[in-house]
Amino acid sequence: GENVEQHPSTLSVQEGDSAVIKCTYSDSASNYFPWYKQELGKRPQLIIDIRSNVGEKKDQRIAVTLNKTAKHFSLHITETQPEDSAVYFCAASRGGSYIPTFGRGTSLIVHP
Amino acid sequence: EADIYQTPRYLVIGTGKKITLECSQTMGHDKMYWYQQDPGMELHLIHYSYGVNSTEKGDLSSESTVSRIRTEHFPLTLESARPSHTSQYLCASSGQGAIYGYTFGSGTRLTVV
Numbered sequence: 727g728e729n730v731e732q733h734p735s736t737l738s739v740q741e742g743d744s745a746v747i748k749c750t751y752s753d754s755a756s757n758y759f760p761w762y763k764q765e766l767g768k769r770p771q772l773i774i775d776i777r778s779n780v781g782e783k784k785d786q787r788i789a790v791t792l793n794k795t796a797k798h799f800s801l802h803i804t805e806t807q808p809e810d811s812a813v814y815f816c817a818a819s820r821g822g823s824y825i826p827t828f829g830r831g832t833s834l835i836v837h838p
Numbered sequence: 839e840a841d842i843y844q845t846p847r848y849l850v851i852g853t854g855k856k857i858t859l860e861c862s863q864t865m866g867h868d869k870m871y872w873y874q875q876d877p878g879m880e881l882h883l884i885h886y887s888y889g890v891n892s893t894e895k896g897d898l899s900s901e902s903t904v905s906r907i908r909t910e911h912f913p914l915t916l917e918s919a920r921p922s923h924t925s926q927y928l929c930a931s932s933g934q935g936a937i938y939g940y941t942f943g944s945g946t947r948l949t950v951v
Contacts, residue, residue, distance in 0.1 A: 760939040769928065770881075772939040815881065823888065825871075825896070826940070830880040 728753040730818050732829025740837050745806050747832045749816035750798040756818040759792060759799045760826070765812045774801070806836045840865045844929050844943035851919050851950055859914040859946045861929035870912040871940070873928045874898055881928070887912055919950045 729752040739745050749759075757778035762770040776783045776790045776799065783790050787806075792799040799818075803810055813833050819826035842863040851857055863870065868889045873881040883896030887906040901923075902916050912931075916923055929943040 762940070762942075769942040769944045770940075771942070775939055825883060825886060828881045 728756060728818055728820075728824075728827040730816060730827045730829045732816050732832055734832060735830065736833045736835070738835045738837065739806055741806060741808060743806055745803045745810070745834055745836075747801045747814055747816070747834070748798060749800070749818070749829050750796075751818040751827070752797065753818065753820065754794075754797065755820050758819040758821055758826075759790070760817050760819075761788075761790060761801050762815040762817070763812045764815065764831075770815060803834075806834075808836050808838050810834060811836045842929060842931050842941050842943040844927075844946050846946060847944060848947050849949070851948070853920055853950055855919050857916050857919055857948070859916075859927055859929075859948070861912045861914070861943055862910050863912075863929075863931045863941070863943075864910065865931060865933075865941065866909070867931035867933050867941070868909065869932045870906070871930045871932075872896075872902075872904060872912070872914050873930065874900070875926045875928055875945075877926070884927075885914065919948075921950045924948060924950050 732749045760775035763773045764770040776792050787804050789802045813831045815831050816829040817826040845860045871886045872884045882898040884898050884900045885904040887893045893904050926945045926947050928945045930940040932938045932940050
Protein backbone atom coordinates (compact mmCIF):
# COMPACT_ATOMS: atom_id res chain seq x y z
CA GLY A 727 0.00 0.00 0.00
CA GLU A 728 0.87 3.68 -0.06
CA ASN A 729 3.28 5.11 2.51
CA VAL A 730 3.56 8.87 3.09
CA GLU A 731 6.42 10.38 5.07
CA GLN A 732 6.10 13.99 6.23
CA HIS A 733 8.91 16.20 7.55
CA PRO A 734 9.58 18.01 9.74
CA SER A 735 7.22 17.08 12.57
CA THR A 736 7.68 20.54 14.09
CA LEU A 737 8.70 23.77 12.38
CA SER A 738 9.28 27.04 14.17
CA VAL A 739 9.76 30.27 12.16
CA GLN A 740 9.72 34.00 12.70
CA GLU A 741 6.89 36.04 11.26
CA GLY A 742 7.71 37.02 7.69
CA ASP A 743 9.96 34.02 7.06
CA SER A 744 9.14 31.25 4.61
CA ALA A 745 8.16 27.73 5.69
CA VAL A 746 8.54 24.52 3.71
CA ILE A 747 7.00 21.15 4.58
CA LYS A 748 7.96 18.08 2.57
CA CYS A 749 6.20 14.78 1.93
CA THR A 750 7.39 11.71 0.10
CA TYR A 751 5.16 8.92 -1.16
CA SER A 752 5.80 5.37 -2.27
CA ASP A 753 3.02 4.50 -4.75
CA SER A 754 3.89 5.79 -8.23
CA ALA A 755 0.20 5.44 -9.17
CA SER A 756 -0.84 8.17 -6.70
CA ASN A 757 -2.11 11.14 -8.66
CA TYR A 758 -3.76 13.53 -6.20
CA PHE A 759 -1.97 15.35 -3.38
CA PRO A 760 -4.00 17.57 -1.03
CA TRP A 761 -2.80 19.62 1.92
CA TYR A 762 -4.92 20.25 5.02
CA LYS A 763 -4.53 22.86 7.74
CA GLN A 764 -5.83 22.18 11.23
CA GLU A 765 -5.86 25.08 13.66
CA LEU A 766 -5.96 24.34 17.35
CA GLY A 767 -9.37 22.96 18.35
CA LYS A 768 -10.72 23.09 14.80
CA ARG A 769 -11.34 20.68 11.96
CA PRO A 770 -8.76 20.00 9.22
CA GLN A 771 -9.50 22.09 6.14
CA LEU A 772 -8.30 21.61 2.58
CA ILE A 773 -6.06 24.57 1.69
CA ILE A 774 -4.50 23.53 -1.60
CA ASP A 775 -4.15 20.44 -3.76
CA ILE A 776 -2.22 19.34 -6.82
CA ARG A 777 -2.79 16.66 -9.41
CA SER A 778 -0.09 14.61 -11.07
CA ASN A 779 -0.34 16.40 -14.41
CA VAL A 780 0.82 19.67 -12.81
CA GLY A 781 4.22 20.52 -11.34
CA GLU A 782 3.32 23.56 -9.28
CA LYS A 783 0.25 25.37 -8.03
CA LYS A 784 -0.02 28.70 -6.20
CA ASP A 785 -2.71 30.41 -4.18
CA GLN A 786 -1.61 33.75 -2.78
CA ARG A 787 1.05 33.01 -0.12
CA ILE A 788 0.90 29.23 -0.38
CA ALA A 789 2.20 26.99 -3.13
CA VAL A 790 2.65 23.28 -3.67
CA THR A 791 5.26 21.64 -5.87
CA LEU A 792 5.28 18.06 -7.11
CA ASN A 793 8.21 15.99 -8.35
CA LYS A 794 6.74 12.77 -9.73
CA THR A 795 10.12 11.28 -10.58
CA ALA A 796 11.41 11.63 -7.05
CA LYS A 797 7.94 10.99 -5.59
CA HIS A 798 7.85 13.98 -3.32
CA PHE A 799 5.74 17.09 -2.95
CA SER A 800 6.13 20.16 -0.79
CA LEU A 801 4.04 22.95 0.71
CA HIS A 802 5.59 26.41 0.64
CA ILE A 803 4.27 29.28 2.73
CA THR A 804 5.79 32.70 2.13
CA GLU A 805 5.64 35.77 4.40
CA THR A 806 4.35 33.67 7.29
CA GLN A 807 1.92 35.23 9.75
CA PRO A 808 0.90 34.14 13.28
CA GLU A 809 -2.43 32.90 11.89
CA ASP A 810 -0.49 30.37 9.80
CA SER A 811 0.30 28.55 13.06
CA ALA A 812 -1.41 25.16 12.81
CA VAL A 813 -0.83 21.48 12.10
CA TYR A 814 -0.48 20.76 8.38
CA PHE A 815 -1.21 17.33 6.88
CA CYS A 816 -0.26 16.11 3.45
CA ALA A 817 -1.97 13.18 1.73
CA ALA A 818 -1.55 11.06 -1.38
CA SER A 819 -4.32 9.31 -3.27
CA ARG A 820 -4.94 7.25 -6.40
CA GLY A 821 -8.55 8.31 -6.42
CA GLY A 822 -11.41 5.98 -7.30
CA SER A 823 -11.92 3.40 -4.56
CA TYR A 824 -8.52 4.02 -2.98
CA ILE A 825 -8.39 5.65 0.44
CA PRO A 826 -5.99 8.61 0.72
CA THR A 827 -2.94 8.06 2.91
CA PHE A 828 -2.12 10.94 5.25
CA GLY A 829 1.25 12.08 6.53
CA ARG A 830 1.74 12.33 10.28
CA GLY A 831 1.42 16.10 10.34
CA THR A 832 3.70 19.10 10.85
CA SER A 833 3.15 21.54 13.68
CA LEU A 834 4.04 25.01 12.32
CA ILE A 835 4.63 27.73 14.88
CA VAL A 836 5.00 31.30 13.65
CA HIS A 837 6.51 33.62 16.25
CA PRO A 838 5.42 37.29 16.09
CA GLU B 839 -25.09 25.85 3.74
CA ALA B 840 -23.81 22.47 2.55
CA ASP B 841 -21.54 21.03 5.19
CA ILE B 842 -20.84 18.01 7.39
CA TYR B 843 -22.17 18.02 10.94
CA GLN B 844 -21.11 16.04 13.97
CA THR B 845 -22.89 15.72 17.30
CA PRO B 846 -22.18 15.90 20.13
CA ARG B 847 -19.09 18.16 20.11
CA TYR B 848 -18.05 16.97 23.56
CA LEU B 849 -19.05 13.83 25.46
CA VAL B 850 -18.01 12.51 28.85
CA ILE B 851 -19.28 9.03 29.56
CA GLY B 852 -18.69 6.20 32.01
CA THR B 853 -16.90 2.95 31.22
CA GLY B 854 -19.14 0.26 29.77
CA LYS B 855 -21.73 2.62 28.31
CA LYS B 856 -22.95 2.34 24.73
CA ILE B 857 -22.61 5.51 22.70
CA THR B 858 -23.36 6.66 19.17
CA LEU B 859 -21.53 9.53 17.53
CA GLU B 860 -23.61 11.20 14.85
CA CYS B 861 -22.38 12.42 11.46
CA SER B 862 -24.52 13.90 8.70
CA GLN B 863 -23.59 15.71 5.50
CA THR B 864 -25.68 17.84 3.17
CA MET B 865 -23.25 17.86 0.25
CA GLY B 866 -24.58 14.79 -1.54
CA HIS B 867 -21.25 13.00 -1.13
CA ASP B 868 -21.17 9.24 -1.58
CA LYS B 869 -17.94 8.58 0.35
CA MET B 870 -17.81 9.01 4.10
CA TYR B 871 -15.10 8.24 6.66
CA TRP B 872 -14.40 8.11 10.38
CA TYR B 873 -10.97 9.03 11.75
CA GLN B 874 -9.58 8.93 15.28
CA GLN B 875 -7.17 11.69 16.20
CA ASP B 876 -5.34 12.35 19.44
CA PRO B 877 -4.66 16.09 19.99
CA GLY B 878 -2.56 17.55 17.19
CA MET B 879 -1.57 14.12 16.04
CA GLU B 880 -1.93 11.92 13.02
CA LEU B 881 -5.23 10.74 11.64
CA HIS B 882 -6.13 7.06 11.97
CA LEU B 883 -8.82 5.65 9.68
CA ILE B 884 -11.41 3.61 11.61
CA HIS B 885 -14.21 3.01 9.08
CA TYR B 886 -15.29 4.15 5.64
CA SER B 887 -18.24 3.83 3.30
CA TYR B 888 -18.64 4.30 -0.43
CA GLY B 889 -22.41 4.41 -0.38
CA VAL B 890 -25.61 3.09 1.15
CA ASN B 891 -25.18 -0.37 2.71
CA SER B 892 -21.42 -0.26 2.07
CA THR B 893 -19.07 -0.16 5.07
CA GLU B 894 -15.43 -1.21 5.52
CA LYS B 895 -12.97 -1.26 8.41
CA GLY B 896 -9.93 0.96 8.27
CA ASP B 897 -6.37 0.55 9.46
CA LEU B 898 -6.99 1.16 13.14
CA SER B 899 -8.31 -1.77 15.12
CA SER B 900 -11.45 -0.60 16.84
CA GLU B 901 -14.35 -2.00 18.80
CA SER B 902 -16.68 0.38 17.03
CA THR B 903 -19.26 -0.28 14.32
CA VAL B 904 -20.85 1.91 11.66
CA SER B 905 -23.93 1.87 9.49
CA ARG B 906 -24.90 3.61 6.24
CA ILE B 907 -28.63 3.32 5.75
CA ARG B 908 -28.99 6.78 4.20
CA THR B 909 -26.49 8.58 1.97
CA GLU B 910 -26.28 11.59 4.26
CA HIS B 911 -25.94 9.75 7.59
CA PHE B 912 -22.95 7.74 8.90
CA PRO B 913 -23.14 7.11 12.66
CA LEU B 914 -20.38 5.46 14.71
CA THR B 915 -21.31 3.24 17.66
CA LEU B 916 -19.20 2.05 20.57
CA GLU B 917 -20.97 -0.88 22.25
CA SER B 918 -18.97 -0.66 25.47
CA ALA B 919 -16.86 2.45 26.01
CA ARG B 920 -13.42 2.13 27.64
CA PRO B 921 -10.90 4.75 28.81
CA SER B 922 -8.70 3.75 25.83
CA HIS B 923 -11.45 5.13 23.56
CA THR B 924 -10.81 8.64 24.88
CA SER B 925 -9.91 10.65 21.78
CA GLN B 926 -11.26 12.98 19.11
CA TYR B 927 -13.38 11.41 16.39
CA LEU B 928 -13.55 13.16 13.02
CA CYS B 929 -16.07 12.39 10.32
CA ALA B 930 -15.29 13.30 6.70
CA SER B 931 -16.84 13.01 3.27
CA SER B 932 -15.70 13.34 -0.33
CA GLY B 933 -17.32 13.47 -3.75
CA GLN B 934 -17.72 10.58 -6.16
CA GLY B 935 -16.10 10.36 -9.58
CA ALA B 936 -13.18 12.72 -10.02
CA ILE B 937 -10.72 12.92 -7.16
CA TYR B 938 -11.72 15.39 -4.50
CA GLY B 939 -10.32 16.34 -1.15
CA TYR B 940 -12.10 15.69 2.10
CA THR B 941 -14.52 17.90 3.94
CA PHE B 942 -14.18 17.23 7.67
CA GLY B 943 -16.72 17.67 10.42
CA SER B 944 -15.86 19.64 13.55
CA GLY B 945 -15.30 16.43 15.51
CA THR B 946 -16.54 14.82 18.71
CA ARG B 947 -14.18 14.90 21.67
CA LEU B 948 -14.92 11.78 23.71
CA THR B 949 -13.76 11.22 27.27
CA VAL B 950 -14.44 7.87 28.92
CA VAL B 951 -14.07 7.90 32.69
